Amino acid sequence: MSDSIAKPRLDRRSVLKAGAAGAAVALAMPSIIRPAMADDTIVLLTWETYHDDPWIEEWSRANNTKVQAIRIGSEDELFQQPFSGAVHPDVMYIETGSLARFKAGGLIVDFDVSQVPNAKNITPKLDWKKYASIDGKVQAVPYNWGTQPLMYDADVVKTTDSWSVLWDPAYEGKVNMFDDCSLTFPMIALHVGAKDPFNLTDDEFKKCEDALRSLRKQIRVIARGFDDASTIYAAGDAVLGYCQNVAVVTSLQQKGKNFKYSLPKEGTPTWIDCAGVSAKGNRPIVYKFLNDNLTPEWQSRFITSSSNNGVLNVADARKAGVKEETIKITNLLDAEDPSFWEKLVVFQKNEDLDRRLQIWNDFKSGTL
Template sequence: MIHRFFRNRKLRAVALVMAFALVLTACSSATESGSPESPTGQLRLLAWAGYDDPSWISEFEQQYDAEVVTTYVGSVDEMFAKVRTQGENFDIVFPDSSSIARYVETGLLRPLDRSRLPNLKNMLPFWQNQNYYEVGGDMYAVPFTGGATPIIYNATLIPDPEASWGLLWNKEYAGKLGMLDDSNNSVVITALYLGLDDPFNLSDADFELVKQSLVEQSALIRKYITGEDEEANLLASGEILAAPEIEPGIADELNAEGGEYVFAELFPKEGALAWVDNMVIPDGSPNPDLAYAFLNFALTSTVQAGLVSKYSFLPVIDVQAFVSDETKAKVANLAEFIDQLQLLQAPEDPERRVQIWTEVRAGS
């Protein structure tokens, strides 16, 4: 899950300092939670940097006369470990879609009461129709935001490519292609390319096909990509012509810099990968009433339009009326391809995927 390590690095540095300061204040403040009808008091988030952007958090704080305290995490594992050992310290946590099952199975979450979430109706049909947030008939999570992994390509040198992952297997561009240096994403992309039934539950035969295909591809790959800056440099210098876009917005950034080439995004017809972060309420949440208030608040344009404008993330509600003209085009583009998004789910056997990846990368 490579995007975790590269998201908002600058923010995270600031976040670390802030987190430390906030931990100090958190220790001193008393808990007060009002009533279910008019919740107030303190709301404790366990989140990725940027999810508590002041532009919407201050509005929430004013509206509920509340205080929002955020603890930041740097990895999926760290988030899970924190909820497992000190879940009673948080009211809302933001796990990704592939982790929900793990949280529920470990008994860390409380089921959500749909009747207390009137804003669920704001969600786009694509999000209403998902079922990953339901386990055993109960709803445990509300989608917060996400990001797609389309193909980013050099539109100057590849004028009109077919909308397919096949671009990354095209021998015409041998030695000028990039791929993600990450076992799970690479295996899922290959499974999508091969048209396998379920990219997250591969059979033995599927695994064999995926491996062969990845080995074939490795002969065409210039560089396996480990980070956002690396990908931007490889594309800008012409070392690679196409690769999965590791973070939303690289194409925009490169085009804004105005280098030698123009870059574009392409949503493969076989399905583009997408990660989704959700809001869940830990079982021991001290202030669930205020947490419900935040869940509804997060499904409004205040938060969702901010996420798109600031980070190019996927909105889960319709925000067209609330964003700048420039962002409108981006949102329209995302909306057009939303049905092609393949949300990341928990893989059947992560170890096996790493094993295959090691074998592919070891070469012959």
């Protein structure tokens, strides 16, 4: 496995579904147009595929407010960026299991849901307030959710019902992982049979260390972001791995590659990416942007262009114009089945992030 990790490319076209332009919609003009001021720039720390440049430029023109999207490749990078001093975000797209970390770091403030009436459009299948609250107070509002399944080349890999296939000697040097301790460690914990993948015992930590040590020889390079993973798989440098976002699978399918994904029997880590606001971002125009992001029209375009799940249920997605061929490659149909949710393990606050980070960094450096 290479110890160096390539810097993520910011070109998201390889993971965007063709035809996004056809889904464009006009956003309503605000009732009062104010002169653009320096503080009327909204800075986003967001993910590849989440906010395409033409969309935010359209919204910026309609609302006389500049939106600057800075794309990140991992949850750990998202946390570190504001402390670098180079970025002062108004909005950060945080998975629910990391919200407590961002709150403790002073990076987000309590979220005022009353300023986002379009939160009513979030599918009731997503019990988001349960995971997006700390001490009874909502910290963020969902923008997208998804599974982190096992992905594989169906022409090569036949057994896909367990995470243990990642350790199969037949695939030595052909497994891919992505560089994000927060999102990867729970899968390792599920693989070793941890009772609670977010609250490990010392014995379970030892088992995770052993599992990572033996996994290292399986991996040639660790991916940084969706584009990087897509490139690695497309080049044949990996045939299976832990999937950061199913958009990677979709992008490979669009290139004629026979990639698929499965939900292993041990459980599949599942994320809910939520928009949290900083103290700087706690102002009406920022909430207006977040509210507009939850309209059926915006969500329809997002789902269509990226093949992500967004926040709509399948009926509302269809009503908003999402085509059946897109719905079939999302989890929208799956989510209607109660048994589907039983296979998922939603990210939560873990017991000791520093300990996990140290083990993960030792794994990457080969000193574990």
